[in-house]
Amino acid sequence: MHAHRRGVAGLVQVRGDGHRPARRDDPGRRARPAVHRLGRPRRERLPRPRHVPHRPAERRRAPGLRLRHPLLRRGRARPAAAAHRAGGARPPAARAQARPRRADRLPEVDRRPRPAFPAGGVVSGLGRFSGRVALVTGAGSGIGAACAARLAAEGAFVGVLDLRAAAAKTTAAAIRARGDTATALTCDVSDEKQVEQAVAELVASFGRVDVLHSNAAVLDADVYGRDRDLAGLDTAVWDRTMEVNLRGAMLMVKHTVPAMPDGGAIVLTSSVSALVGDTMHAAYGSSKSALIGFTRYVATMYGSRGVRCNAVAPALVLTAAAQRALTPAQLADKAAERLLPWACTVDDVANLVSFLLSDEARCITGQTVTIDSGTLAHRPQHAVHQWRDAQ
Numbered sequence: 001m002h003a004h005r006r007g008v009a010g011l012v013q014v015r016g017d018g019h020r021p022a023r024r025d026d027p028g029r030r031a032r033p034a035v036h037r038l039g040r041p042r043r044e045r046l047p048r049p050r051h052v053p054h055r056p057a058e059r060r061r062a063p064g065l066r067l068r069h070p071l072l073r074r075g076r077a078r079p080a081a082a083a084h085r086a087g088g089a090r091p092p093a094a095r096a097q098a099r100p101r102r103a104d105r106l107p108e109v110d111r112r113p114r115p116a117f118p119a120g121g122v123v124s125g126l127g128r129f130s131g132r133v134a135l136v137t138g139a140g141s142g143i144g145a146a147c148a149a150r151l152a153a154e155g156a157f158v159g160v161l162d163l164r165a166a167a168a169k170t171t172a173a174a175i176r177a178r179g180d181t182a183t184a185l186t187c188d189v190s191d192e193k194q195v196e197q198a199v200a201e202l203v204a205s206f207g208r209v210d211v212l213h214s215n216a217a218v219l220d221a222d223v224y225g226r227d228r229d230l231a232g233l234d235t236a237v238w239d240r241t242m243e244v245n246l247r248g249a250m251l252m253v254k255h256t257v258p259a260m261p262d263g264g265a266i267v268l269t270s271s272v273s274a275l276v277g278d279t280m281h282a283a284y285g286s287s288k289s290a291l292i293g294f295t296r297y298v299a300t301m302y303g304s305r306g307v308r309c310n311a312v313a314p315a316l317v318l319t320a321a322a323q324r325a326l327t328p329a330q331l332a333d334k335a336a337e338r339l340l341p342w343a344c345t346v347d348d349v350a351n352l353v354s355f356l357l358s359d360e361a362r363c364i365t366g367q368t369v370t371i372d373s374g375t376l377a378h379r380p381q382h383a384v385h386q387w388r389d390a391q
């Protein structure tokens with residue numbers, strides 16, 4: 001008689017005597033009670049399968065594992081087990097051999113296709129951007145040019161974007177001369193039509209964008225140079241600063257994120273001027289502060305799509321633009337503020353930017369990383385001394 005009982009695993013068909021029917025393809029195998037599926041304690045002693053040699057001690061230790069071992073299935077005795085049967089003590093190595101190897105028990109390596117970006121695990125050294133498409137704004141000179149060159153040297157196809165066409169072409173040509181891949185894009189980042197067109201041009205050439213370094217800022221004498229006392233500030237200076245530094249970054253992100261179908265990474269160039277006050281450059285500092293907030297919003301909005309967004313905040317980097325914009329006295333002040341004897345170079349910033357854009361930073365998003373040789377890491381003694389000297 002057959003009956004149906006409901007066990008943990010659902011309905012299980014059992015014979016009237018509480019045993020499953022023996023499998024047809026294995027006539028030597030005796031039927032086992034199915035009671036363990038039904039929650040009843042298993043007390044009966046199993047009859048020993050005839051084709052397995054009788055090794056009571058080993059079978060008591062791990063009957064299931066013994067019976068399934070491939071060597072035993074093929075009827076061959078393993079050397080360790082043979083030595084043991086001959087009366088010798090089993091060396092630890094032999095005992096370890098007797099168990100199935102750890103690799104046999106672990107699941108197979110997960111070979112399911114992964115999204116192209118980000119790749120899991122740590123990727124270090126050159127080649128972190130192999131096959132990736134990068135876009136760097138303000139890459140005609142200074143920090144942007146160094147970052148574009150670094151990304152290209154590590155395998156990226158780089159869109160070198162700048163307002164100054166000749167500067168963008170020079171950077172792109174220098175990258176290509178080293179055997180890497182770059183294309184020059186001329187664009188005013190504050191102009192939405194131009195941004196849309198530049199991103200479309202890069203996507204037409206390389207199919208998508210994987211990483212964006214939004215770095216362009218207005219640092220010329222006409223704008224940054226006139227960003228001084230607020231009471232006398234030409235509002236056009238404020239507006240142009242915000243247009244390029246903040247709206248430009250927003251437009252770049254707006255038009256690049258849709259070109260990141262497999263996720264991506266974004267770095268925005270802020271500044272230590274975003275984190276402390278100063279007696280001048282309120283427009284510049286405020287635009288850079290806003291970028292830090294914007295970074296968090298982008299990270300939050302697109303994190304679930306695998307897009308990371310971080311900001312870097314450099315202190316003085318001795319680019320041609322910085323040297324033009326600051327007086328010798330201001331440069332000396334900044335040197336005095338540093339804890340370390342050296343200022344950051346464009347390559348130091350490129351190290352940080354390329355790290356944040358790489359898969360090595362795949363769990364870092366929404367952050368602002370200061371790179372300042374210790375400028376903001378101490379009490380503002382420099383200012384205290386200045387006040388004391390002035391009295």
Ligand SMILES: NC(=O)c1ccc[n+]([C@@H]2O[C@H](COP(=O)([O-])OP(=O)(O)OC[C@H]3O[C@@H](n4cnc5c(N)ncnc54)[C@H](O)[C@@H]3O)[C@@H](O)[C@H]2O)c1
Pocket residue numbers: 137138139140141142143144161162163164167187188189190215216217218219244248269270271272313314315316317318319320321322
């Ligand atoms: N050099 C420093 O000391 C320092 C410190 C902190 C932050 N930063 C920031 O680093 C970034 C790069 O600075 P840098 O020193 O290399 O200056 P830079 O002048 O060499 O680079 C800025 C680039 O942006 C380009 N640009 C300006 N307006 C643009 C626009 N509307 N559209 C497209 N491109 C435009 C310029 O042509 C220039 O090539 C800037 O965001 C700057 O604020 C610099």
